[in-house]
Amino acid sequence: MKIRIIIVSFALILTSCLGQTNKGYRGELSQPSDAIININNSVFNNLNETDIEIIKRYIAGNSRWEIRKEGDKTYAIRKEKKDGVYTTTLNGYYSNFESASKIYQTRVIISFGKYYGHGNDESHITFSSTKDSEIKLKIEGEHSGTPGNSSYLIIKGEDINVEIYEQAKEINRAFTIQTIEELNTEFSEVLKHREEINKNGVMPMIDYYPNTYESEFFNINDGMQPGIYVVQAGLIIEKEGVVFVKAFETKNNSQLSEDRMTSRTEREIGWSENGQNVFPYETELTVYEGDWDNEYSARFEIWFRDQHGNESKIAEKTRQIYGWQR
Incomplete structure (x- = not known):
């Protein structure tokens, strides 16, 4: 009888705790x-x-x-x-x-x-x-x-x-x-x-279509905080595939945020075999190397990967940046 009372009491306490947790979260x-x-x-x-x-x-x-x-x-x-x-x-x-x-x-x-x-x-x-x-x-x-x-x-x-x-x-x-x-x-x-x-x-x-473009372009704009940037581009793509961004510190050519940037900026993009249309690409990215106090030069590159896994660089641009910090 004593064991049964303990088990029932424990179950009631657990149920109560779980109920309070769910209520607070949802x-x-x-x-x-x-x-x-x-x-x-x-x-x-x-x-x-x-x-x-x-x-x-x-x-x-x-x-x-x-x-x-x-x-x-x-x-x-x-x-x-x-x-x-x-x-x-x-x-x-x-x-x-x-x-x-x-x-x-x-x-x-x-x-x-x-x-x-x-x-x-x-x-x-x-x-x-x-x-x-x-x-x-x-x-x-x-x-x-x-x-x-x-x-x-x-x-x-x-x-x-x-x-x-x-x-x-x-x-x-x-x-x-x-x-x-x-x-x-x-x-x-x-x-x-x-x-x-x-x-x-x-x-x-x-x-x-909110925007149509007559020619290619590549802009890197400041995001909501230093170290966060918005890439906007118009690109001529002639086959199906994805576009993504790589970034490098220009001083030593080391790749920035390599383990996160490529996957987070990868987007499927429009394409036309005749090469007569400019298609939009936009992504937000974060550079984790550095801080808000020290500015440095970085090179941003836009890459294309086709359905067979072949990759090619299609644009690059250099600008001064900061690293993001918490």
Whole structure:
């Protein structure tokens, strides 16, 4: 009897501790009627392999989008405007906590094959199918460090998924609904112009492209802190592949942040066999060598790797930089 009492008491203590931990880390989950969304005639329903490749190639050639690789996951982040300009961010989140907007933070992803997800704990994620016409979203209530109501929706299809994060004051999911409608319209147009995209990597609907470029360029801009930089380039690419950045200290030619920079800056990019189109490349990178007090000269190089693993340098630029420090 004594042993049984000890075991029961220990179980109650453990349950209590676990409950307190979950409550502190996550907000309360609910599925309110105000968070039900309806989807009609989704373009993502019944896409075949060729359709998905057309969508992927379109995304790779559009500066509104950015295709990234992380391990065995390939996904595209939709850029949003910061100070009136579509800009890349480190993890694809776009925040707006200081304005009068009721939408605090968002992220839109199109993932290919495996879904990207939102952390290891998936209890707060709403999983749906492209065939579903009604989705009852899970809403995570406000909790420490996360104001407003949050939701993460994954609409799973055949080798393509839509992922939308919305953190907003209201329970109704205005951003999520609007985004689904926008994606449906955009990719419907893409599939109507598959021949043009197959031919030169872009479609003639110019309104869907925030920027078009007449010639190649390569800029390295300061990021949010010293040691963080944003690379923006327009490149002529004539075959399918990926682009990435290498950086070197010019004094001794030693490679900077070698174990992190290549993988974190690798992006799939648009291409055209005729070499007549300039395609966008943008990435944020961090240089870990050095500190905020000592400036030094560094050479940044843009490299291309084709589907067969062949690599070639396509551009370089030198500038003064700092190393990032905590």
